[in-house]
Amino acid sequence: MRRFVPTLKAAAVAAVLALAPVAFDQGARAAEGGPESGHDVIKIPNTDFSFDGIFGTFDRASAQRGFQVYKEVCAACHSMRHLSYRHLTGIGLTPAQVQALASQFQVQDGPNDNGEMFERPARPSDHFRRPFANDAAARAANNGALPPDLSVMVKAREGGADYLHALLVGYSDPPEGITIAEGMHYNKYFPGHQIAMAPPLNTDGQVTYVDGTNATVDQMATDIATFLAWAAEPELEQRRAMGVRMIIFLTILAGLAYAVKRKVWSDLH
Amino acid sequence: MADSHHETNEHNDVRRLHDSKVANPLLRWIDQRMPVISMIQLEYGSFPTPRNFNYFWNFGALAMVTLAIMIATGVVLSMQYAAHTMLAFDSVERIMRDVNYGWLLRYAHANGASMFFIVTYIHMWRSLHYGSYKSPRELLWMLGVVLFILMMATAFMGYVLPWGQMSFWGATVITNLFSALPVVGQSIVTWLWGGFSVDNPTLNRFFSLHYLLPFVIVGVTFLHVVALHITGSNNPLGIEPKTKQDTIPFHPYYTMKDSFGIVVFLIVYAVLVFFMPNYLGHPDNYIPANPLVTPAHIVPEWYFLPFYAILRAVPDKLGGVVLMGGALVILFFLPWLDSSPVRSMRFRPITRWLFLLWTVNFFVLGYVGGKPAEQPYILIAQISTAYYFAYFLVILPFLSKFERPLPLPESIAHAVLSRRGGGPLPAGATAKPMEKA
Numbered sequence: 001m002r003r004f005v006p007t008l009k010a011a012a013v014a015a016v017l018a019l020a021p022v023a024f025d026q027g028a029r030a031a032e033g034g035p036e037s038g039h040d041v042i043k044i045p046n047t048d049f050s051f052d053g054i055f056g057t058f059d060r061a062s063a064q065r066g067f068q069v070y071k072e073v074c075a076a077c078h079s080m081r082h083l084s085y086r087h088l089t090g091i092g093l094t095p096a097q098v099q100a101l102a103s104q105f106q107v108q109d110g111p112n113d114n115g116e117m118f119e120r121p122a123r124p125s126d127h128f129r130r131p132f133a134n135d136a137a138a139r140a141a142n143n144g145a146l147p148p149d150l151s152v153m154v155k156a157r158e159g160g161a162d163y164l165h166a167l168l169v170g171y172s173d174p175p176e177g178i179t180i181a182e183g184m185h186y187n188k189y190f191p192g193h194q195i196a197m198a199p200p201l202n203t204d205g206q207v208t209y210v211d212g213t214n215a216t217v218d219q220m221a222t223d224i225a226t227f228l229a230w231a232a233e234p235e236l237e238q239r240r241a242m243g244v245r246m247i248i249f250l251t252i253l254a255g256l257a258y259a260v261k262r263k264v265w266s267d268l269h
Numbered sequence: 270m271a272d273s274h275h276e277t278n279e280h281n282d283v284r285r286l287h288d289s290k291v292a293n294p295l296l297r298w299i300d301q302r303m304p305v306i307s308m309i310q311l312e313y314g315s316f317p318t319p320r321n322f323n324y325f326w327n328f329g330a331l332a333m334v335t336l337a338i339m340i341a342t343g344v345v346l347s348m349q350y351a352a353h354t355m356l357a358f359d360s361v362e363r364i365m366r367d368v369n370y371g372w373l374l375r376y377a378h379a380n381g382a383s384m385f386f387i388v389t390y391i392h393m394w395r396s397l398h399y400g401s402y403k404s405p406r407e408l409l410w411m412l413g414v415v416l417f418i419l420m421m422a423t424a425f426m427g428y429v430l431p432w433g434q435m436s437f438w439g440a441t442v443i444t445n446l447f448s449a450l451p452v453v454g455q456s457i458v459t460w461l462w463g464g465f466s467v468d469n470p471t472l473n474r475f476f477s478l479h480y481l482l483p484f485v486i487v488g489v490t491f492l493h494v495v496a497l498h499i500t501g502s503n504n505p506l507g508i509e510p511k512t513k514q515d516t517i518p519f520h521p522y523y524t525m526k527d528s529f530g531i532v533v534f535l536i537v538y539a540v541l542v543f544f545m546p547n548y549l550g551h552p553d554n555y556i557p558a559n560p561l562v563t564p565a566h567i568v569p570e571w572y573f574l575p576f577y578a579i580l581r582a583v584p585d586k587l588g589g590v591v592l593m594g595g596a597l598v599i600l601f602f603l604p605w606l607d608s609s610p611v612r613s614m615r616f617r618p619i620t621r622w623l624f625l626l627w628t629v630n631f632f633v634l635g636y637v638g639g640k641p642a643e644q645p646y647i648l649i650a651q652i653s654t655a656y657y658f659a660y661f662l663v664i665l666p667f668l669s670k671f672e673r674p675l676p677l678p679e680s681i682a683h684a685v686l687s688r689r690g691g692g693p694l695p696a697g698a699t700a701k702p703m704e705k706a
Contacts (some may be wrong), residue, residue: 054544082362148556152362155547156555191565232555235365235372242373243543250536257529264525268320268517 042189043090044159044166047222049208051229052206054244057237058230060092061211066227067091067208069220073200074150077142079130082151083231086124090234091227105129143183143194154225154232161225163189168221312498317516318523319504321685325399326502326523327530328392333490335385340483342378343427350430353477354469357432358557376546377538382424383549384538386572389417398624400612401503407604409496414600416489421573423482426475428570433554440467440475447581449587466560506677506684507612514682530577552644566641574638575631579657580652581642592654599661606661609669616675620668627660 067088069186070080082127085102087096102122107129110117122129131147132138139146154160174186174193184194201224203218213219230236289307300306340510349368351360366369394412396402402410425443429436444461448454465472501510510516517523541548549571553564569577580593599606614621634653640646678684 064517066627082359082366087366130566152555156552158552239372239543243539246539246543247536248540250532254529254532254536259530261525261529264521268522 039052039078042191044163044189047162047165047225049161049222049226049229051236054240056090056240059226061213062223062226063091063208063230064093064227065207065211065213065220065225066225066230069224070150070227072207073220074224075128075131075150077138077147077148077197078150079132080128080151080231081130081149083128084125085089085122085128087231087234091230095124102126119168119180120203143196147197150228151233154229156232161229164228167195168201168224169218171202312519313524314518314520316519317510317513318500318502318519319510319515319681320517321503321504321506321681322502322523322526324526324530325391325395325505327534328388328395330527331388331394331530331534335381335388336483336486336490339378339381339385340487341525342374342381343480343483346374346378347476347480350476352430352473354432354472354558357430357472361431370652371544374640376542377426378628379550380538380541380546382427382570383541383572384534385420385580386424388534389420390572393417394628396503398614399503399505400507400607400609400614402604403607403612404604405500406496406503409493409500410604411601412489412493412496414597416486416493417600418597419486419489421480423479423486423530424570424572426479426482428554429475430479431554432472432497433561434556434558434564435551435567437467437558437560439569439660440471442567443569444471446586446590446593449590451587458619477570503612504681505613506615506681508677508681511680512682516681568639571635571639574633574636576638578634578638579654581638582647582654596654596657599658603661603665607669607672608664608667609665611669611674611677616677617669617672618675619672620664623660623664627656630656630660 050056050062053113085098088098088101093101102124105122105126106119107122107126108117109120112118132141135146146187148156154164157163159166167187170187170189172186172188174180178186180186180194183197185198186193187195201217201220204214206217207215207220209215233239286301287304289297289304290310291297291300291306296306303476329582346364349360351357357395361375364375366372368374372659394415396410425439429440437651440672444458444467447457447461449456459465461471462468463474504510551568551570568574576593579596580589583589583592609620611617614624630653634657637646637650637653
């Protein structure tokens with residue numbers, strides 16, 4: 001045992017040093033709190049998602065319902081410019097369904113042989129149709145506020161899908177003593193609590209789910225958060241599956257390498 | 270090939286050819302004219318290496334492996350990346366979604382930067398703790414500091430390339446530091462930017478330099494290794510090998526030990542890449558760069574935080590820049606600041622604790638570097654900055670005048686074998702004279 005002591009000590013110091021980025025990162029993260037100072041830390045409640053944990057996967061039905069919510073509610077203002085219709089096979093749509101879905105949308109193409117732009121039904125290879133021609137048009141239609149693109153929203157906000165779910169169910173009347181600016185809305189979880197977006201999901205049954213699920217506000221918020229989590233990280237399932245195989249392989253290899261190392265070194269001991 | 274004419278020629282030129290011991294005729298022919306095979310055999314095969322390395326001596330090899338991974342993934346990523354402000358963010362997302370295994374390449378590259386800094390920080394800590402910077406290894410150490418600064422520059426410019434909010438604002442804050450220089454400051458900043466703000470010319474040159482500097486790092490790494498192979502490695506006891514008993518050939522002992530270390534390193538790396546690829550990043554960098562919206566807190570990547578804390582410790586901008594630069598430049602003078610002839614902290618009973626305190630202090634700096642610039646963090650940063658410098662400028666130059674080092678062991682072999690002999694040994698593991706070298 002005694003001869004392992006230096007090794008153990010070295011391993012302990014190495015572990016501490018390797019943990020440095022985690023410690024630093026916590027510091028950086030704690031600084032995120034509120035917009036005015038580092039003190040107003042808003043606690044984001046945890047939502048149980050199908051994709052939580054190491055072995056979590058996207059609940060396809062939930063993601064498809066989430067896409068329905070996006071299509072019928074969010075897409076009025078928010079683009080998802082990094083997604084194409086063909087990507088939707090990733091949440092379980094068949095190529096025929098994608099084809100049928102895409103053809104519902106008119107997209108601009110061209111110029112044609114006469115030099116003119118024209119409208120045509122979208123193909124699976126087209127990007128999601130954008131609600132506005134440009135940012136200025138989006139602001140003009142939204143009281144000066146720009147609805148952000150949602151393609152990577154889950155990765156672009158502290159708290160990810162939990163935050164999005166909390167935000168969507170976090171609207172209420174402002175508490176006593178807080179005045180909300182004209183055209184703004186109180187939200188418990190938005191940094192600074194004043195958000196330009198009006199409550200997008202406000203009544204149960206706002207969306208009639210094709211699969212018959214009861215569309216409560218909480219259900220819709222969970223589904224859209226699931227869909228957006230998939231949209232932000234469509235590779236997540238493949239990545240984790242590959243990661244599990246990688247770790248198993250490397251652990252066995254490490255065991256073998258250590259055994260060989262011990263064997264090679266045995267004539268010195 | 271084997272005609273007599275040729276043989277004669279070879280005999281006439283024999284003094285100009287390398288005396289190769291390689292058995293394979295083709296390889297010998299090459300080795301006689303360009304003795305790289307002999308060199309590898311000499312420098313990585315039989316190279317006499319102290320027998321008492323602990324696992325801290327793996328981290329140089331780990332840094333080299335990481336450098337290779339970074340260059341390999343980076344070259345492939347650059348085939349799909351577009352260095353233009355209008356395209357950069359979208360091209361990165363395209364890599365993530367539409368390029369085959371693009372997500373793997375990008376996450377391996379982004380987290381590889383963090384792994385590179387982890388292993389390099391541990392490698393440097395090893396040198397500080399065991400006195401590897403001392404004579405005759407001063408130049409070896411200084412080349413290492415050059416490598417560290419090159420790495421910082423490369424990582425900083427790489428972080429700008431995705432053209433997210435932190436890319437843009439990080440670039441703005443860091444390049445603006447040069448404006449603190451008197452008289453020429455603003456001109457230098459304009460020159461760095463290639464314009465009057467961080468914009469497309471800035472992104473273009475950062476991409477160019479981000480591609481160039483890794484190959485400069487390869488070159489300096491080569492010099493670093495050349496210098497290492499002249500002086501030989503230090504070891505945990507900090508005493509030079511005296512006899513053959515003290516050393517073992519690099520191969521197979523340390524090639525195998527490094528191989529094991531590399532696999533363990535890859536496990537840690539794989540956990541980051543496959544299960545928490547964005548953990549060390551910042552969510553704001555998934556928001557496309559917007560010069561009109563400043564993020565609430567502009568935070569550099571974790572590996573810059575200790576130096577960022579030093580930068581912000583003083584209220585004066587130029588003072589902060591000078592301190593941060595000084596925190597790096599002072600490392601070049603370290604071999605001459607430390608007045609103790611004893612290398613390893615194992616035999617420096619007082620300095621050892623002050624060095625461990627310095628290590629904790631470095632973590633504290635990293636912690637406050639990630640906090641907003643307000644009290645009490647400013648005060649903590651000031652105290653920590655003072656200690657960072659005091660260790661180099663006061664403790665190392667003067668403490669050895671009072672400190673009584675512990676007795677050094679007679680030799681490496683003596684220390685290793687007497688430790689082994691101290692307890693019950695498993696069968697077959699008894700100490701025997703070392704004949705290999």
